[in-house]
Amino acid sequence: MTTIGILGGxxxxxxxxxxxxxxxxxxxxxxxxKNTCAYDVADVSLIAWDNSQQIKSFIDSVDVITFETExxxxxxxxxxxxxxxxxxxxxxxxxxxxxxxxxxxFAELNIKTAPYFVVNDEKDLKQGIEKIGFPCVxxxxxxxxxxxxxxxxxxxxxxxxxxxxxxGKACLLEGFVAFDGECSLIAxxxxxxxxxxxxxxxxxxxxxxxxxSRAPWDHGVLNIKAQACMTGLLQKLDYVxxxxxxxxxxxxxxxxxxxxPRVHNSGHWSIEGALTSQFANHIRAITDLxxxxxxxxxxxxxxxxxxxxxxxxxxxxxxxxxxxxxxKVPRPGRKIGHITLNASTGSQLEEKIAALLLHxxx
Amino acid sequence: MTTIGILGGxxxxxxxxxxxxxxxxxxxxxxxxKNTCAYDVADVSLIAWDNSQQIKSFIDSVDVITFETExxxxxxxxxxxxxxxxxxxxxxxxxxxxxxxxxxxFAELNIKTAPYFVVNDEKDLKQGIEKIGFPCVxxxxxxxxxxxxxxxxxxxxxxxxxxxxxxGKACLLEGFVAFDGECSLIAxxxxxxxxxxxxxxxxxxxxxxxxxSRAPWDHGVLNIKAQACMTGLLQKLDYVxxxxxxxxxxxxxxxxxxxxPRVHNSGHWSIEGALTSQFANHIRAITDLxxxxxxxxxxxxxxxxxxxxxxxxxxxxxxxxxxxxxxKVPRPGRKIGHITLNASTGSQLEEKIAALLLHxxx
Numbered sequence: 001m002t003t004i005g006i007l008g009g010x011x012x013x014x015x016x017x018x019x020x021x022x023x024x025x026x027x028x029x030x031x032x033x034k035n036t037c038a039y040d041v042a043d044v045s046l047i048a049w050d051n052s053q054q055i056k057s058f059i060d061s062v063d064v065i066t067f068e069t070e071x072x073x074x075x076x077x078x079x080x081x082x083x084x085x086x087x088x089x090x091x092x093x094x095x096x097x098x099x100x101x102x103x104x105x106f107a108e109l110n111i112k113t114a115p116y117f118v119v120n121d122e123k124d125l126k127q128g129i130e131k132i133g134f135p136c137v138x139x140x141x142x143x144x145x146x147x148x149x150x151x152x153x154x155x156x157x158x159x160x161x162x163x164x165x166x167x168g169k170a171c172l173l174e175g176f177v178a179f180d181g182e183c184s185l186i187a188x189x190x191x192x193x194x195x196x197x198x199x200x201x202x203x204x205x206x207x208x209x210x211x212x213s214r215a216p217w218d219h220g221v222l223n224i225k226a227q228a229c230m231t232g233l234l235q236k237l238d239y240v241x242x243x244x245x246x247x248x249x250x251x252x253x254x255x256x257x258x259x260x261p262r263v264h265n266s267g268h269w270s271i272e273g274a275l276t277s278q279f280a281n282h283i284r285a286i287t288d289l290x291x292x293x294x295x296x297x298x299x300x301x302x303x304x305x306x307x308x309x310x311x312x313x314x315x316x317x318x319x320x321x322x323x324x325x326x327x328k329v330p331r332p333g334r335k336i337g338h339i340t341l342n343a344s345t346g347s348q349l350e351e352k353i354a355a356l357l358l359h360x361x362x
Numbered sequence: 363m364t365t366i367g368i369l370g371g372x373x374x375x376x377x378x379x380x381x382x383x384x385x386x387x388x389x390x391x392x393x394x395x396k397n398t399c400a401y402d403v404a405d406v407s408l409i410a411w412d413n414s415q416q417i418k419s420f421i422d423s424v425d426v427i428t429f430e431t432e433x434x435x436x437x438x439x440x441x442x443x444x445x446x447x448x449x450x451x452x453x454x455x456x457x458x459x460x461x462x463x464x465x466x467x468f469a470e471l472n473i474k475t476a477p478y479f480v481v482n483d484e485k486d487l488k489q490g491i492e493k494i495g496f497p498c499v500x501x502x503x504x505x506x507x508x509x510x511x512x513x514x515x516x517x518x519x520x521x522x523x524x525x526x527x528x529x530g531k532a533c534l535l536e537g538f539v540a541f542d543g544e545c546s547l548i549a550x551x552x553x554x555x556x557x558x559x560x561x562x563x564x565x566x567x568x569x570x571x572x573x574x575s576r577a578p579w580d581h582g583v584l585n586i587k588a589q590a591c592m593t594g595l596l597q598k599l600d601y602v603x604x605x606x607x608x609x610x611x612x613x614x615x616x617x618x619x620x621x622x623p624r625v626h627n628s629g630h631w632s633i634e635g636a637l638t639s640q641f642a643n644h645i646r647a648i649t650d651l652x653x654x655x656x657x658x659x660x661x662x663x664x665x666x667x668x669x670x671x672x673x674x675x676x677x678x679x680x681x682x683x684x685x686x687x688x689x690k691v692p693r694p695g696r697k698i699g700h701i702t703l704n705a706s707t708g709s710q711l712e713e714k715i716a717a718l719l720l721h722x723x724x
């Protein structure tokens with residue numbers, strides 16, 4: 001029996017494991033943090049990803065490796081993963097963990113991003129602001145997630161504070177995109193270059209954290225453009241597995257915000273809302289199985305539980321509601337679960353959303 | 363966090379666990395057999411169910427108890443489960459583990475079964491045959507499953523051989539039902555007497571083992587009759603959880619074959635083919651959560667892998683195919699997995715079934 005090794009043991013690993021078991025795979029995770037939330041559902045080892053001996057023995061104990069996060073020590077892993085199948089490639093992770101590399105790749109692919117300026121010191125920051133103008137967004141090149149490592153700059157004072165907050169880390173200064181909204185495209189590519197696309201999800205963030213997604217978001221033009229971006233990216237990287245691109249849109253124009261070389265929060269609705277979930281398709285892709293149908297089942301809405309979740313009983317009283325508790329200790333700003341609503345029609349979905357919102361804790 | 367304890371660690375426990383995790387529950391199983399197939403996905407202890415000390419400490423370590431099989435030592439468990447919530451009741455299990463008790467209960471509820479005669483010795487057997495006539499079916503009262511413990515008797519020689527095969531165990535002799543076909547109804551009842559019904563499944567057995575189920579089986583009259591039987595049964599037993607009744611049908615007439623006080627093989631299609639699976643609804647019922655919508659998603663077909671499974675890659679090449687591998691060691695007559703096909707229309711489903719059947723190993 002094939003054992004899949006996952007670097008990471010958080011909620012993405014947890015949901016990957018739950019999708020892998022029916023297909024008959026064993027799951028082992030390794031995570032440098034104790035008692036992560038995949039612990040209840042899989043064999044999770046406490047391993048620092050750069051601990052050569054421990055990571056080697058973890059790799060030896062599995063048949064194929066995948067990742068729940070791009071923030072792994074890529075150069076080190078290149079030396080220990082020789083000869084062990086691993087998807088996506090470390091090169092894809094390396095690009096996705098650095099905003100500059102992402103921007104450069106998208107430029108190569110003729111895909112539009114926000115204008116940017118590389119900031120390594122205060123002089124660069126000043127020059128960047130002169131070039132891009134206020135408002136603009138200072139982002140650390142690496143390790144940013146859920147709004148961490150980014151700040152909107154509206155005047156010189158902001159620039160000074162943020163630079164000091166980020167402790168002089170390598171940054172990009174990006175032009176502020178006055179977008180109409182945000183959406184994301186999730187796709188899976190198998191080893192034979194078959195690509196399947198999920199429908200576009202329409203997303204809303206608050207303070208950089210994804211709050212809600214609706215899918216399918218039925219926007220023909222943007223969907224075609226997004227699929228073209230995705231196809232270029234996947235083929236350029238010879239990518240295997242599930243990949244996500246987050247976009248801003250203004251009218252019919254798409255601007256890439258960032259990519260995630262993995263299953264993504266904006267695709268959690270697919271567990272109940274698509275014929276094959278993003279998790280099942282990632283597992284299929286990395287184990288060389290045919291990809292499953294990504295067609296939506298009716299209309300779905302996903303609500304993220306940030307630091308608290310609404311009452312389980314009240315939520316499950318809503319017909320078509322699904323409750324996902326990650327078994328995590330709540331902390332401010334921490335995603336501890338999500339809820340999916342599913343309905344046959346868009347208007348029924350909006351009724352269910354209204355019912356859900358009555359139960360959101362303050 | 364609530365921990366659910368399951369007596370049993372086979373594929374039903376495995377699928378219950380996979381349905382319980384998203385809802386935020388922990389799962390512990392206990393099974394007297396080593397390395398059962400829930401082992402990969404849950405905390406499974408090797409415990410003989412009548413080992414007083416071990417079973418008590420297992421019960422102490424969980425918040426609510428349920429069962430993947432009716433064949434548990436009911437009288438012993440009654441003494442150790444005092445004060446610990448457990449669903450369904452041990453009385454329901456006690457009835458379901460003995461064909462005579464089942465028949466008596468159905469008679470009380472005015473639900474039609476095959477005619478029967480209680481057989482404790484060879485004299486009874488002779489009398490029973492005189493009364494019921496050939497062909498008839500000799501069945502052990504207890505521990506029969508997948509066609510084990512039953513034999514069709516067509517003449518006196520069969521009777522002699524079967525009685526000797528069953529080693530004089532307490533039996534029922536049943537009239538042979540010349541049925542048109544077989545179907546089953548699965549329902550869930552919560553602690554507030556809400557009942558939800560899955561659509562009827564149309565089933566086909568070979569040598570007593572379920573081979574395939576199709577759902578929804580759209581037979582209005584039989585559906586109404588089956589729901590009436592189920593409602594009577596659930597209310598009589600004050601039943602909480604998922605319950606199954608298997609029927610023979612002749613035209614518009616239903617004859618109860620047997621009940622199963624648990625999730626059932628003929629409901630496995632509901633994982634992908636219903637808005638809420640039988641496993642999720644059982645977990646909801648026993649943890650006092652509202653029951654989920656049982657409406658079907660299109661049309662589903664389930665094929666059981668008996669001792670072998672078709673090739674995973676070939677099967678997953680069929681759009682709308684889902685592969686469930688229980689991670690069991692194959693043995694003759696052993697269920698080691700199942701495949702579900704899902705399609706928007708009945709005729710599309712038949713096309714997919716034809717494609718599946720091409721890949722069934724001899």
